[in-house]
Amino acid sequence: MKNNDFLDVYPTYESDIDKAYRAGHAVSSLIPTGAAIYESIVTNPTQKRTKLWMEQVISKLAELDESNKIDIKELSNRPEFSATFLKVLQEVEISSQREKLTFLANFVVNTALDSDIGEDLLFIMTDCLKTITPSHIQALKLYTHPVCFDERFVQIHNYTCMGQSGGFTHLKTNSAPEELAKIFYTDKSINVMATNINLEETQLFWQLIHKNISLLNFVELKEQIHKTKIPSYKGYGEKTFKVTLNCSPTSLGKKLLKLITP
Incomplete structure (x- = not known):
């Protein structure tokens, strides 16, 4: 497939962002040097980011077309894919987080590979991407694949065991x-389970994240047990301990995570 073929399938369009740009450019032109500043701060970064993202996705x-994993001509007969691509492209134009740009690209590619997604569900998940950030994905990943966070569980467990007479404790908290807040606390050298550290601001942030994905x-709120082993630790040896999480992923959450994962 040639790139021109792809552009024939997805012709040029004027998005809401383009309309906003025209309005912003008109206003800025009323101010001396305003247009130049607007071009420098808004237009250039947006155009470069969108162009690079498009090139990566098209490539x-x-x-996939050349390896016969998808048929671009058949894909062109899926209007829901065209609509999804354009809606995601609008989000790309206003996104600056590299991680989000990556999972937006993965979403488009995986949507092309999966022709069994219902049109309603596809549009719902596409709209959800507008409010999703890398922090939301981190939380969803924690509840879907807790094994990926074994190292952090072990670290918290070891901190908690320090100064105790043996045994093991649970990573048990009162709320999601x-x-x-404790698992993703920025300073990983602090014992967030055993000290009276002020997590109010951090917890408020993660409260917003959890509220959104809920x-x-x-x-959904549901007890989930994750078992792992800590490495040999002086005074305690190797012990099995449990990590009890307050949430588990729904089928929709698992589906979204799969679609944004390469």
């Missing part, structure tokens, strides 16, 4: 926001 789709029905 990946071309690669509290557990997210309202989107990506996670």
